[in-house]
Amino acid sequence: MKKEVTVHDKTFELYISAEKIQERVDEIGKAISAEFKGRNPLFVSILNGSFVFTADIMRACDLECEVSFVKLSSYEGTQTTGKIKTLIGLDNNIAGREVIILEDIVDTGNTLTHFLEILDTYDPKSVTLVSLLTKPEVLKDRVKVDQIGFEIPNKFVIGYGLDYDGLARNLKDIYQLKEG
Numbered sequence: 091m092k093k094e095v096t097v098h099d100k101t102f103e104l105y106i107s108a109e110k111i112q113e114r115v116d117e118i119g120k121a122i123s124a125e126f127k128g129r130n131p132l133f134v135s136i137l138n139g140s141f142v143f144t145a146d147i148m149r150a151c152d153l154e155c156e157v158s159f160v161k162l163s164s165y166e167g168t169q170t171t172g173k174i175k176t177l178i179g180l181d182n183n184i185a186g187r188e189v190i191i192l193e194d195i196v197d198t199g200n201t202l203t204h205f206l207e208i209l210d211t212y213d214p215k216s217v218t219l220v221s222l223l224t225k226p227e228v229l230k231d232r233v234k235v236d237q238i239g240f241e242i243p244n245k246f247v248i249g250y251g252l253d254y255d256g257l258a259r260n261l262k263d264i265y266q267l268k269e270g
């Protein structure tokens with residue numbers, strides 16, 4: 091694995107190795123399996139960033155489950171825009187289902203708050219939030235995330251599904267923006 095990568099105009103340094111990510115994903119998968127066994131939960135994966143995490147979490151789970159992909163984005167470049175775009179997907183029958191939302195990263199929580207409002211109108215039986223990463227300094231108590239992979243400082247990260255202007259989603263490890 092590389093210690094540093096350059097994407098577009100910026101340099102990023104290794105932050106969480108693929109091995110560490112996998113260990114944590116396995117732990118979360120086991121916890122989900124224990125809690126939801128026999129309840130056929132519906133994973134709702136928020137694209138684009140969550141596709142890698144979703145594939146790994148599903149394979150770390152030993153239970154009957156389904157998946158649906160939705161798209162809702164509020165991010166451009168390395169600064170959150172605060173502008174919420176439209177939601178696509180959510181075609182499965184949500185009513186009465188135990189929904190597990192899979193997010194790559196929760197930053198301000200704006201995306202999730204907006205998504206939860208929409209999801210509520212579909213009348214799910216329960217909603218559980220799982221995010222690989224959260225930035226507690228920014229999020230504060232706005233949204234309660236039930237399962238968190240790693241709590242990270244307020245720095246821009248890429249890799250493992252996360253992009254910088256479209257690139258770097260294919261990196262196996264997670265990299266953090268290098269200051270200065």
Ligand code: 5GP
Pocket residue numbers: 139164165170193194195196197198199200201202245246247248252253254
């Ligand atoms: P929020 O609405 O919580 O502020 O932002 C959530 C979305 O912003 C995430 O799903 C992700 O797409 C993007 N995002 C937030 N922080 C980062 C980051 O550090 N790196 C990348 N690549 N995307 C981020």
